[in-house]
Amino acid sequence: MSVKLTEEMLSALPDARGHFGAFGGRFVSETLMDSLMTLEKEYLQLKQDPEFQAKFDKDLADYVGRPSPLYFAERLTRETGGAQIWLKREDLNHTGAHKVNNTIGQALLAAFLGKKRIIAETGAGQHGVATATVCARLGLECHVFMGAEDVQRQSLNVFRMKLLGAEVHAVQSGTRTLKDAMNDAMRDWVTNVDDTFYIIGTVAGPHPYPMLVRDFQSVIGREIRSQAMDKVGKLPDALVACVGGGSNAIGMFHPFLADENVELYGVEAGGLGIASGQHAAPLCAGRPGVLHGNRTYLMEDENGQIAGTHSVSAGLDYPGVGPEHAWLKDIGRANYVSVTDEEALDGFRKLTRVEGIMPALETAHAVAYGVKLAAEMDKDQMLVINISGRGDKDIHTIANLDGIEI
Amino acid sequence: MSRIEAVLKTLKGQGRKALIPYITAGDPHPDVTVELMHTLVEAGADIIELGVPFSDPMADGPVIQLACERALKHGTSLRQVLGMVKTFRETDARTPVVLMGYLNPMEAMGYEAFADAAVDSGVDGILTVDLPPEEADDVAPLFTQRKLDAIFLLAPTTTDDRIRAISEHSSGYVYYVSFKGVTGAARINVDEVASKVAHIHEMTALPVGVGFGIRDAETAAAVGRVSDGVIVGSVLVDTIARNQADTAELKRALTDLLHPMREALDSLAS
Numbered sequence: 001m002s003v004k005l006t007e008e009m010l011s012a013l014p015d016a017r018g019h020f021g022a023f024g025g026r027f028v029s030e031t032l033m034d035s036l037m038t039l040e041k042e043y044l045q046l047k048q049d050p051e052f053q054a055k056f057d058k059d060l061a062d063y064v065g066r067p068s069p070l071y072f073a074e075r076l077t078r079e080t081g082g083a084q085i086w087l088k089r090e091d092l093n094h095t096g097a098h099k100v101n102n103t104i105g106q107a108l109l110a111a112f113l114g115k116k117r118i119i120a121e122t123g124a125g126q127h128g129v130a131t132a133t134v135c136a137r138l139g140l141e142c143h144v145f146m147g148a149e150d151v152q153r154q155s156l157n158v159f160r161m162k163l164l165g166a167e168v169h170a171v172q173s174g175t176r177t178l179k180d181a182m183n184d185a186m187r188d189w190v191t192n193v194d195d196t197f198y199i200i201g202t203v204a205g206p207h208p209y210p211m212l213v214r215d216f217q218s219v220i221g222r223e224i225r226s227q228a229m230d231k232v233g234k235l236p237d238a239l240v241a242c243v244g245g246g247s248n249a250i251g252m253f254h255p256f257l258a259d260e261n262v263e264l265y266g267v268e269a270g271g272l273g274i275a276s277g278q279h280a281a282p283l284c285a286g287r288p289g290v291l292h293g294n295r296t297y298l299m300e301d302e303n304g305q306i307a308g309t310h311s312v313s314a315g316l317d318y319p320g321v322g323p324e325h326a327w328l329k330d331i332g333r334a335n336y337v338s339v340t341d342e343e344a345l346d347g348f349r350k351l352t353r354v355e356g357i358m359p360a361l362e363t364a365h366a367v368a369y370g371v372k373l374a375a376e377m378d379k380d381q382m383l384v385i386n387i388s389g390r391g392d393k394d395i396h397t398i399a400n401l402d403g404i405e406i
Numbered sequence: 407m408s409r410i411e412a413v414l415k416t417l418k419g420q421g422r423k424a425l426i427p428y429i430t431a432g433d434p435h436p437d438v439t440v441e442l443m444h445t446l447v448e449a450g451a452d453i454i455e456l457g458v459p460f461s462d463p464m465a466d467g468p469v470i471q472l473a474c475e476r477a478l479k480h481g482t483s484l485r486q487v488l489g490m491v492k493t494f495r496e497t498d499a500r501t502p503v504v505l506m507g508y509l510n511p512m513e514a515m516g517y518e519a520f521a522d523a524a525v526d527s528g529v530d531g532i533l534t535v536d537l538p539p540e541e542a543d544d545v546a547p548l549f550t551q552r553k554l555d556a557i558f559l560l561a562p563t564t565t566d567d568r569i570r571a572i573s574e575h576s577s578g579y580v581y582y583v584s585f586k587g588v589t590g591a592a593r594i595n596v597d598e599v600a601s602k603v604a605h606i607h608e609m610t611a612l613p614v615g616v617g618f619g620i621r622d623a624e625t626a627a628a629v630g631r632v633s634d635g636v637i638v639g640s641v642l643v644d645t646i647a648r649n650q651a652d653t654a655e656l657k658r659a660l661t662d663l664l665h666p667m668r669e670a671l672d673s674l675a676s
């Protein structure tokens with residue numbers, strides 16, 4: 001059952017405590033509370049500050065290369081035989097993914113707050129690269145925490161970060177993936193809270209992060225709105241994005257939440273299949289709990305211990321999800337679905353061969369589902385897939401799966 | 407009066423300071439936790455903080471992270487931890503037990519079911535690291551209705567407004583985190599702690615326990631001098647890690663660590 005959302009309702013969210021309905025909030029140890037409250041206060045002020053917004057917009061235009069194109073995938077549409085498939089080309093951003101929209105915004109915040117040391121967690125390494133990039137540009141000290149397993153499977157991005165001058169900390173604790181990287185980033189932050197700004201890479205974490213990351217990423221959806229009106233003369237019928245923590249998806253969805261005729265699809269990592277338990281799909285198969293500073297859907301065991309996850313894509317390999325998505329699921333505004341590793345790899349190959357666009361493995365999940373969905377839709381309908389990032393970083397993984405050494 | 411309040415009041419009357427050791431339940435093995443709790447009491451503990459293991463202990467350093475991993479390898483659940491307290495209570499009705507952990511295992515069990523079971527097991531207080539009072543509206547009343555003490559953290563970064571608000575939500579004692587960092591780091595600055603605790607004392611009548619960074623008789627005495635009690639964690643957990651194989655040896659080692667702290671604290675008695 002879906003609730004009709006109005007602009008007025010949406011502008012009141014999250015509430016003053018950072019809640020989206022039953023989700024979100026600020027569940028951290030006391031040491032961090034003051035910093036989070038200061039960050040919230042400063043951000044809400046800067047959000048209204050024309051100078052800050054102008055700086056942000058200028059960086060997005062001149063440094064990131066925005067607006068990113070909305071591209072009509074003509075051949076893919078013809079082959080699929082359903083709705084018109086359009087691609088939002090976040091892969092063409094500087095550094096190759098949507099992540100940089102957010103790091104530009106948070107680095108500006110850090111500068112306004114006078115913080116000289118930056119930390120970040122990363123899974124696929126795209127957020128780490130985007131953070132290292134803005135730090136290089138602004139001359140800030142940069143530390144990136146990355147699960148030891150992800151350091152292995154995303155070695156190209158590790159090297160990129162090092163070239164950019166960042167220090168990459170391989171995290172050996174727990175499952176040695178994204179969630180453990182986030183744990184260690186939090187531990188660093190609590191230790192160096194006076195001089196350090198934590199640039200969180202997705203719409204998770206304690207309030208105000210889910211709000212401010214959403215705001216910075218919403219440029220994606222705003223551009224789609226005006227590009228769709230320009231090129232097609234109407235809003236899209238469906239939007240599709242992959243969901244790890246959920247930042248590219250919320251950035252795409254948020255400007256459309258009040259448009260009830262626009263269907264929203266978030267695609268989680270189905271791994272080896274939901275039934276196998278080997279996946280990273282908390283919205284599809286998890287339940288509400290508290291992790292990393294917010295209440296959201298989680299993958300956990302019956303005792304509340306966080307479960308190990310599996311996905312072929314490091315950037316989706318996370319047991320939680322942003323609280324706003326948890327809320328959108330519960331009120332029925334967005335649909336959350338999953339595709340398996342296998343389907344995502346097929347999606348990767350299809351987009352590469354049919355359109356000459358090599359998507360990130362994370363993005364390939366959205367491609368796989370988007371094509372499936374388009375096939376069931378009418379020819380006069382319009383579907384947009386968020387191409388959240390490019391696939392260069394995944395070439396080693398694909399080659400390995402194909403048994404090829406490069 | 408709660409068991410925690412009573413113990414702290416008696417100590418205060420004697421001019422003595424509370425010794426509050428922390429161990430992680432289920433570490434090194436669920437079968438020995440109750441035995442270790444009794445050992446802590448024999449070595450001079452006034453209150454025990456019993457850690458509930460969690461897969462993602464964000465506020466803890468490597469020592470307690472590894473303790474959680476050992477405990478979870480043996481499947482230690484919150485229900486089992488409550489069972490351990492119940493067994494402990496069969497032979498010790500006097501020593502307060504505070505459960506210390508993260509919110510999610512309690513949420514998964516259900517707050518009401520957890521609060522009932524905690525009372526039934528003889529738990530006295532609950533300290534949830536990632537639950538500031540702002541988020542505790544639904545949870546804390548379940549504790550207070552059952553006379554469980556809700557213990558909250560104060561930190562070097564806590565503002566005066568928050569010190570007051572947090573103290574109002576707390577009962578039993580407040581736990582002052584002595585430095586910015588995770589458990590097990592060695593960053594304690596006794597002068598800073600002294601001035602902050604004195605400041606907290608001006609704002610609340612609750613006893614103030616100080617934890618993080620207390621590792622021997624010397625730091626215990628230095629911090630005990632300026633507070634109402636000391637919480638000792640990582641150094642004990644590290645001792646458990648190093649003596650996992652031999653329980654008798656482990657009990658001796660824990661006693662050898664705690665006993666001098668007890669003596670050092672008592673030598674402060676006026």
Ligand SMILES: Cc1ncc(COP(=O)(O)O)c(C=O)c1O
Nearest residue numbers: 126244245246247248315388389
């Ligand atoms: C290209 C790309 N897409 C998607 C994601 C998933 O993150 P989110 O769900 O926050 O967009 C990542 C994360 O690393 C990524 O690199």
